[in-house]
Amino acid sequence: MPGLLRGVARTAVVAGTATAVSNRVSRRQAGRWAQQGDTRYAPPPEAPAPAPVAPPPATAPAAPTMDQKLEQLQQLAALKEQGVLTDDELAAQKARILSG
Numbered sequence: 001m002p003g004l005l006r007g008v009a010r011t012a013v014v015a016g017t018a019t020a021v022s023n024r025v026s027r028r029q030a031g032r033w034a035q036q037g038d039t040r041y042a043p044p045p046e047a048p049a050p051a052p053v054a055p056p057p058a059t060a061p062a063a064p065t066m067d068q069k070l071e072q073l074q075q076l077a078a079l080k081e082q083g084v085l086t087d088d089e090l091a092a093q094k095a096r097i098l099s100g
Helices: 001-036 066-082 087-099
Strands: none
Touching: 066 087
16 A cells, blocks of 8 residues: 555655745745735734644554454455556455454
């Protein structure tokens, strides 16, 4: 499932970048309007950067149950049928699931 994780991460990066660009454009426009004398569009005061959040303590994930392993194997089989996974990738993922 590394492809799925990669897709989710890519979406998060794109969304974060779009938000940052949008905010920057809005602040720049508000600054230009304020310079032109339109007080309705004065730029908002800069908010302080949020304090960094400490990552949660690392704990070992619970061992998957046999039902969870079977479900993962069924999902892999479906991906193989769709042509998303090759035979080698399927074998590697099966070995990883069954060894854990």
